Amino acid sequence: MTFRECHGWLPAGKRAAVCFNIDDVHPATSRDEFEAGGELGNGALGNVERLLARHPQLRVTLFVTPDWRLRRLVPSRGFLTRMPVLRERIHWAPVTPRGRFRVDRFPEFVAYLNAMPRTECAVHGLHHAHQGPRMAMEFQRQTRDECGAMLQLAREIFRKAGLRHVRGFAAPAWNTPPALCEALREAGFHFVTSARDLDTPIRIDARAAGAGLRGAPLLRPTWVRGIVGDEAGAADARGGLVHFPTNFQATSAVDRARAIIEDGGLLSIKAHIFKCGGGLTMLDGLDADYCDYLDELWSQLARSYGESLWWTTLAEIAARCQGAAQWKC
Ligand SMILES: [Zn+2]
Incomplete structure (x- = not known):
């Protein structure tokens, strides 16, 4: 796959x-393996x-897993x-039965998410689990149709739950093969976030050059190209798929931001x-220390750059890219 610049993604007057x-947001509580939003x-x-x-x-984008199954x-x-x-x-480890954490079974969780200010929800896989050694990497060798069926089920669960969500997707454990990109575009998704690189x-x-889609521009959104039906460069205007990188997390220095x-x-945090949970500690888990760091970082950025900085969401940027592509044609 290749990547092509999204023109006009940054509004005038913003630097x-x-x-x-x-x-990984899902309705598990501290009585389960992870407290992931259920409380x-x-x-x-x-x-x-x-x-x-x-x-x-x-503003925040929460990637919510429709029916989380990973226990370890x-x-x-x-x-x-x-x-x-x-x-x-x-x-390779026990998984939770299907349906245990299906979000439509947790109306208070859904109501809470729907009421969060300046927050959008998007899709983070279906079960967040896979057989074999890469336990959390849900999309591996599935065909486009198989990916499509999983995406359909994911969105059906959100619809049934009444969870307001945008047409965005993050693949569990970053891996986003071409069949998944094709299925995402076919299913009408507007954006995917995959490539994470904290070192380049x-x-x-x-x-x-890290996890997920390699070779994607690290500082800006781009169209994902080279997937079936994407010929002749006309796909952007028909509703292409915008890719967002991740270039910053708890372990990154302020200088990188x-x-x-x-x-x-685009500072994509x-x-x-x-x-902690399931036998692992996440370096970018949102604990008190990470919150304190973000507090300090954002206060500094607001002081330094003021109105010239655009605080936005992935869906809002994707909408600007789509709009600019249609206008060009
Ligand atoms: Zn995940």
Whole structure:
């Protein structure tokens, strides 16, 4: 796949943009393996709410998993994972039964998300689980039709739940194969976020070389090209798929954020809704320390750049890209 510039993504008068995106939101509570939103304002979502209250310019995209099934983030089935063939066909750790965390079964969770100010929800996989060694990487070798069926089910669950959401997607564990991109566009999704790179030095032409889609521009949104039906460069106006990179997280230095802004890019900040659980500690889990860091970072950026910084969401940028492409044609 290749990437082509989205013209007109930044509004006039703005020098750069900031967005904040949080993965793995689902209705599990501290009685489960992860507190991932199920305790509403008393849990991890309370951290998000406090950040929104302290930073009136801030806007958030929550990537919500429609029917979360992953219980562990590290393997626990030793012997079976060494059996040829079988090892690819079994879950390497116990998974939660289908439907246990289906969001339509948690009306209070849905009502809470729907009421969060300046917040949009988007789709984060279907179950967030896969057989074999890459346990959280839900999209691997599925066909386009199989991907399409999973996307349809995901959106049906959101619709049934009454969860307001935008047409955006983040693949669990970053992996976003071409069949998934094709299915996303076919299903009418407007954007996907995949490439994460926290190490490549910031330059205007930097390309992502980390997890997910490699080679994607690291500082700005781009059209995903080279997927079926994308010929002749006319796809943008028909409703193309916009890709967003992730270029910043809890472990990144303030200087990296400033460099992205100085280069006129999109500062795309990622967090995961829980810090610890399932046998793993997430470096970008949204705990008190990460919230304090973001508090300080955003206050500094607001002081330095003021009105010239566009605080936005992925759906809003994608809408600008789509609008500019249609206008051009
Ligand atoms: Zn995830």
